[in-house]
Amino acid sequence: MKHLLSTRDVTREEAIQLLDIAEDMSAVNDREVKKLPALRGKTVVNLFFEDSTRTRISFEAAEKRLSADVINFAAKGSSVSKGESLKDTTQTLAAMGVDAVVIRHGASGAPQVLAQSGWIDVPVINAGDGTHEHPTQAFLDAFTMRKRLHGAGSRGKGLDGVKVNIVGDILHSRVARSNVWLLQTLGAEVQLVAPPTLLPHAVNTWPVSVSFDLDDALAQSKPDVVMMLRIQQERMHDAFFPNEREYSNMWGLTQERFYSLPAKTMVMHPGPMNRGLEISSAAADSPQSTVLEQVANGVSVRMAALYMVLTGEREVTHD
Amino acid sequence: MTNPDLLIKGATLPDGSRADILIEGTQITAVGKGLSSASATTIDADGLVVLPGLVDLHTHLREPGYEQSETVLTGTQAAALGGFTSVFAMANTLPVADTAGVVEQVLRLGDEAGYATVRPIGAVTKGLEGIQLAELGAMANSRAAVRVFSDDGKCVFDPLIMRRALEYVKTFGGVIAQHAQEPRLTVDAQMNEGEVSARLGLAGWPAVAEESIIARDVLLAEHTGSRLHICHLSTAGSVDVIRWAKKRGINVTAEVTPHHLLLTDDRVESYDARFKVNPPLRRAEDVMALREALADGTIDIVATDHAPHPIESKDCEWGAAAFGMVGLESALAVVQTTMVETGLIGWADVARVLSETPARIGGLATHGQKIQPGIQAELVLVDPATRRNFGVEDLASLSHNSPYLGIELAGQVVATIHQGYLTTDDRTLVAADVVSAQAEVVARG
Numbered sequence: 001m002k003h004l005l006s007t008r009d010v011t012r013e014e015a016i017q018l019l020d021i022a023e024d025m026s027a028v029n030d031r032e033v034k035k036l037p038a039l040r041g042k043t044v045v046n047l048f049f050e051d052s053t054r055t056r057i058s059f060e061a062a063e064k065r066l067s068a069d070v071i072n073f074a075a076k077g078s079s080v081s082k083g084e085s086l087k088d089t090t091q092t093l094a095a096m097g098v099d100a101v102v103i104r105h106g107a108s109g110a111p112q113v114l115a116q117s118g119w120i121d122v123p124v125i126n127a128g129d130g131t132h133e134h135p136t137q138a139f140l141d142a143f144t145m146r147k148r149l150h151g152a153g154s155r156g157k158g159l160d161g162v163k164v165n166i167v168g169d170i171l172h173s174r175v176a177r178s179n180v181w182l183l184q185t186l187g188a189e190v191q192l193v194a195p196p197t198l199l200p201h202a203v204n205t206w207p208v209s210v211s212f213d214l215d216d217a218l219a220q221s222k223p224d225v226v227m228m229l230r231i232q233q234e235r236m237h238d239a240f241f242p243n244e245r246e247y248s249n250m251w252g253l254t255q256e257r258f259y260s261l262p263a264k265t266m267v268m269h270p271g272p273m274n275r276g277l278e279i280s281s282a283a284a285d286s287p288q289s290t291v292l293e294q295v296a297n298g299v300s301v302r303m304a305a306l307y308m309v310l311t312g313e314r315e316v317t318h319d
Numbered sequence: 320m321t322n323p324d325l326l327i328k329g330a331t332l333p334d335g336s337r338a339d340i341l342i343e344g345t346q347i348t349a350v351g352k353g354l355s356s357a358s359a360t361t362i363d364a365d366g367l368v369v370l371p372g373l374v375d376l377h378t379h380l381r382e383p384g385y386e387q388s389e390t391v392l393t394g395t396q397a398a399a400l401g402g403f404t405s406v407f408a409m410a411n412t413l414p415v416a417d418t419a420g421v422v423e424q425v426l427r428l429g430d431e432a433g434y435a436t437v438r439p440i441g442a443v444t445k446g447l448e449g450i451q452l453a454e455l456g457a458m459a460n461s462r463a464a465v466r467v468f469s470d471d472g473k474c475v476f477d478p479l480i481m482r483r484a485l486e487y488v489k490t491f492g493g494v495i496a497q498h499a500q501e502p503r504l505t506v507d508a509q510m511n512e513g514e515v516s517a518r519l520g521l522a523g524w525p526a527v528a529e530e531s532i533i534a535r536d537v538l539l540a541e542h543t544g545s546r547l548h549i550c551h552l553s554t555a556g557s558v559d560v561i562r563w564a565k566k567r568g569i570n571v572t573a574e575v576t577p578h579h580l581l582l583t584d585d586r587v588e589s590y591d592a593r594f595k596v597n598p599p600l601r602r603a604e605d606v607m608a609l610r611e612a613l614a615d616g617t618i619d620i621v622a623t624d625h626a627p628h629p630i631e632s633k634d635c636e637w638g639a640a641a642f643g644m645v646g647l648e649s650a651l652a653v654v655q656t657t658m659v660e661t662g663l664i665g666w667a668d669v670a671r672v673l674s675e676t677p678a679r680i681g682g683l684a685t686h687g688q689k690i691q692p693g694i695q696a697e698l699v700l701v702d703p704a705t706r707r708n709f710g711v712e713d714l715a716s717l718s719h720n721s722p723y724l725g726i727e728l729a730g731q732v733v734a735t736i737h738q739g740y741l742t743t744d745d746r747t748l749v750a751a752d753v754v755s756a757q758a759e760v761v762a763r764g
Contacts, residue, residue, distance in 0.1 A: 008518070086636050107638030108509075108520040109590030116589070117634075130638065132520030177520060200517030201525070 001308050003115045003124045007135045007182035012158065015142070015185055020155050021304035022143050022297070028065065029300055038307055039068035042099040047073045047089070048127070049105040054271060055127050055137075058295070059102050062302035068310075071098065086110060087119050094120035100310050101125070108132035123309035131172045137270055138178035140301040142186055144290050145225055147297070148266055160187030163221055167193040167214060167251060168229030168278055169240075171200055175270045176229060180208055193217045195251060197240040214251050218261065226261065227268040228253050228279045248277050258283035266290055322740045322757045326356045330364035330700060332690060333371075333667040340369065342696040345739035345761055349692055364700055367733055370670045372404025372697030373651065374677040374686050376467070376496070376574060377550060377622035379643070380406070380437070382428060383421065384413025389627040389717045391425060392751065395434035397625065397647040397716040399742035399749075402699035402732040405436035405678070405686045406625075406647070410447070411472040417442035417453035419461035426463040432751070433758025434742045436697075438681060441465040443484045443495060447473050452484060459491040466682040469496035471550055472597070474532060476502050481536060485545035494572075494680060496548040497536050499557070500598065504528035509637065511584040511599040519587060521637065524599045526554040533557050537564035537571050548680055549573045551624050553598040555608035562617045572680050574622040575609050577646055577653035578722055582606075586722070592633045592640030593722050596626070613672060614663040620677045623650045627718030645716045649709060651701060652728035659703070660729050696739040702746075705731040715748050 001014060010018075028036055044063045048056055056072065063070045075089050084092075086105070093101070100123045103111045108130030115124040128134040145162060146154045164183055170176045170192050183190050190208040192199065203210055211217040218226070231247060241247045248254065253267065258280060261267075267279075267289045275281050284291060327340040339354035340347060375398065381389035389397075391408070398406050408425050410416035416425065422439035429437025441458035445451045447470045458465040468488060475481045475497060484495050505528045510516050512523025533549055537560065540547035552558060552573050561573045578596060583603050586594040594600060612618040626643025633640050646653075654673065658664045664672075678687025688694045707713070709723040735743040740757040742749050 085631065086639075087631075087634060105636065107636035110636040110638075112590050113636050116591075130520055131522075174520060177518070201512050201523055202514040202517040205514040205517065 004135050004305050004309060005112050005115060005124065005126045006133045007138050007178045007185070010182065010185065012185050015182060016156060016158060018139060018301070018304050018308060019143050019146060021307060022139070022300040023155055025303035025307070026297070026300040029296070034065050035067060036065060037067045039063070039066040039310055042310055043069040043071060043097065044100045044102060044306065045071040045073055045093050045098045047075065047093070047101055047103045049075045049103070049110070050128070052104050052128065055104060058298040059127060059302050061299045062306055065299070066303055066306060068306070086114065087117070090114060090117070090119045098122060100306065102127050104128045106130055125305055125309060128174055130174065132174055133178040134174040135178050136298070136302050136305055137175050138182040139305065140294055140298040141179055141227065141268060141270070142182055143297045143301050144268065144294050145266065147293070148290065158186040159183060162188040162225065163191070163223045164188050164225040164227060165191045165193055165217055165221060165223040166227045166229065167253070169198045169231050169235065170194045170203070170229070171198045172232065173229050179227070180206055191217055191221050191223070193251065195241055214257065218257065222262070223265060225266045225268060226253060230270065230272065231274060231278045233274070233277070244277055252277060253279045253283045255280040255282040258286070261288070263288065268294065270294070320760055322760050324356055324359035325736065325739070325741070326354060326359035326361045327364045327369065327700070328361055330367055330369035332369060333670040335666070340690065340698070342736065342739050345695055347690065347692055347694050347696050350690060362700070362734060366704060367700045367702050368666050369690065370402070370666065370699050370701065371674040371687055371690060372699055372735065372737060373402045373673045374681065374683060375403050375406045375623050375625065375647065375650070376620060376677040376681055377471070378406040378408055378625045378647065379411065379627065380408040380425070381627060382412065383424065387629050391428035391437060392432040393715065393717040394625070394627070394647070395429060395432050395437060396748055396751070397645065397714065399434040399735045399737070400715040400732065401647040401649065402651050402701060402735050403435055403647060404697040404699070404735060404737045405438060405683055407438045407440050407467055407681055409471045410440050410442040410469060415442050415446050416440065417445050419454065419457045419463070422458050422463035422465055423461050430758065430762065431755060433754045435737055436683070436686065438467070438683060439463045439465055440467045440469050440496070443468045443470045443475050444480060449473060449476055449480060452480070452487065455484070455487055455493065456490065459493060466491070466493050467496055467548070468493055469498065469550065471496065471498045474498050474500040474502060478535060478539065482539050482543060485539055485543045485547065489545055492682065494546045494548050496550050497532065498550050499529045499532035499536070501528040501532050510587050510595070511601045513584060513602060515584045515587055519590070521587070526556050526601070529554055529598055530556040530560055533560045537561070537569050540571055541567065541569045545570065547571045551576050551579065551598055551622070552609065552618060553579045553601050553605060555605045558608050558612040558617055562612070565617065572619040573617070574620045575613055575618045576624045577621060577650045578644055579609055580606060580613070580657040581653050582722055590637045592635065592637055593644065593720055595637060595640050595642055596644050597642035610657060610661070610663055613658065619672065620680065621650065621654055621672050622677065623647050625716070627716050628720050629718060633720045643720065645714065645718055645721050648714050648716065649721060649723050649728060651732060652709070652730045653723070655703060655730035656728050696736050698736040699732055700734040701730055702733050703730045705729070707731060
């Protein structure tokens with residue numbers, strides 16, 4: 001794996017390898033000294049054109065635990081008119097000598113443009129681009145599901161037959177896109193649940209089923225996993241839905257809906273949560289909620305991704 | 320003093336017959352077999368097709384205001400290399416071409432350069448803002464004699480303004496060229512709305528945003544009895560609306576760009592901003608519908624929408640990139656590749672859609688005429704047998720944002736003749752000082 005730009009071009013074998021390496025990394029995170037020398041002497045830059053404290057510190061923790069040198073570059077503005085261009089920023093970093101770029105950008109495709117551009121010839125990891133993809137989020141979600149389902153016996157397994165409902169603003173969600181492709185590759189059955197306004201026009205071409213009715217979807221598909229997406233409150237001003245109250249009533253994981261789920265159903269959320277809008281506190285704080293595990297697993301998965309693109313190795317070599 | 324006479328030997332006319340063509344001064348003086356002239360420069364046209372000089376109803380020359388992208392000189396050089404002898408220059412310059420002063424400036428720059436007849440297009444509304452009519456009459460009565468008006472780049476979205484504009488230009492036989500794009504349906508739109516946009520996470524540009532404006536405007540044209548031209552049709556649905564309107568007798572003409580005849584939205588998968596264009600590249604079904612409509616006459620003309628942009632406007636992330644592609648140098652080759660090689664149309668049709676009809680829509684009597692003695696010598700010689708991977712060396716534009724770089728295209732312009740003198744000779748652009756000197760000779764009469 002040269003880059004990690006999208007989950008769509010990741011094979012099942014590569015995906016399971018990454019998850020298995022993340023298991024090894026997870027073991028490191030449980031040790032007293034949470035550090036591996038794997039990336040000693042390598043410099044990784046976290047190039048964030050969009051504010052994202054959570055994802056950036058997760059990558060930073062992953063890089064530091066692998067002993068990489070870390071540069072954080074928060075670039076404001078993305079177009080030529082607003083400031084320094086992506087090209088100039090990248091070439092500046094290339095001149096300083098970096099070994100990998102982790103990029104978060106507001107424009108869909110920016111990491112791919114960077115990887116193809118020739119401006120810099122190092123591995124690129126997509127930390128979220130516009131409304132396109134957020135691959136490491138999908139990997140940490142898959143890792144979390146696998147761990148909950150198989151525990152210590154997770155290694156080597158996919159998510160075959162696991163029923164996942166992804167609920168909320170699919171149209172604008174890079175998390176949803178990356179999850180759809182990765183979960184399908186790992187054998188899960190994905191159903192998207194959203195108001196029709198928040199589904200892509202051509203969603204019928206995706207390898208998923210679609211429902212507009214959350215109660216119906218939960219009752220019919222009996223999902224193993226319900227993944228709630230963050231809803232941007234400003235969407236109601238663009239007529240995607242009338243108001244928060246109606247959204248919450250129809251597509252939120254309310255306390256009532258949550259209590260109707262079987263006790264084994266996992267409740268996931270990529271964070272940050274809007275409590276009381278797309279998810280009730282009853283659901284978010286329940287033992288079924290994986291929200292904090294997702295955060296912890298995020299570090300392990302990002303360690304695995306960095307390890308794979310920077311060392312080209314498929315197994316962790318212990319010293 | 321006159322420019323050298325030219326004798327074209329053995330060219331294939333659009334109807335398939337072979338003839339020699341003698342050009343003396345600015346005129347074609349003889350068309351026939353076995354012509355000779357002691358004084359004329361002879362051009363061997365064996366195997367070459369001769370067409371009336373191409374006329375582009377939709378060019379962005381960028382001057383005044385955006386000279387880092389293109390100037391009237393470099394834009395008409397691109398035209399000449401592509402076989403065009405006339406271009407209609409869109410109004411979205413800086414300042415906008417919404418006054419007689421700006422259109423007269425563009426006219427003068429075109430005349431001085433001498434590569435092609437430049438006909439300025441006037442803005443429909445002041446500053447292209449869609450709110451207040453521009454000085455349409457002043458532009459029509461200026462030395463530039465503007466007849467085509469367009470806010471291209473922006474849609475005349477207000478139905479009342481559109482109605483008034485359609486009515487008003489009847490005063491001087493003008494036509495409104497509409498950029499059909501419903502603005503509210505295309506807020507932040509980045510590419511065709513469909514399977515690819517859903518996957519790439521780029522905000523979609525639905526076909527209905529184009530089709531709904533065309534439907535509205537053909538009905539307005541019917542109501543007002545006015546003449547309407549629709550720029551750059553890009554969807555199968557737009558074709559259906561135009562077909563319906565023409566059947567109903569509505570006075571509407573329509574254009575398609577070369578890129579919408581060849582390229583589809585899956586090109587965007589690369590996030591290569593050279594493929595970012597307004598209207599966006601559409602589906603393969605749309606491309607096929609546009610080709611059929613051009614062949615059956617539903618679509619009247621091909622126009623380039625030549626839209627130069629500097630490197631920094633394209634060498635960046637998709638969302639930050641500018642919309643537009645250069646197209647003058649490649650237009651004829653793309654039409655040959657998509658329409659002639661596929662057997663959909665012949666060379667007489669190429670002459671119709673790239674010269675005769677655009678000249679008629681634009682009110683340009685000196686161009687787009689049947690090749691015969693007594694007409695102004697506006698001609699292009701094309702070698703249909705050439706196959707080439709289109710490259711930067713095939714561009715004369717100041718900007719290089721061509722979507723065809725590295726793509727094989729059929730046919731190449733060998734020579735372009737404007738007002739009786741060569742602007743492209745032996746597949747190469749004639750130097751600017753030679754061309755402007757010859758233009759000056761013509762201007763002095």
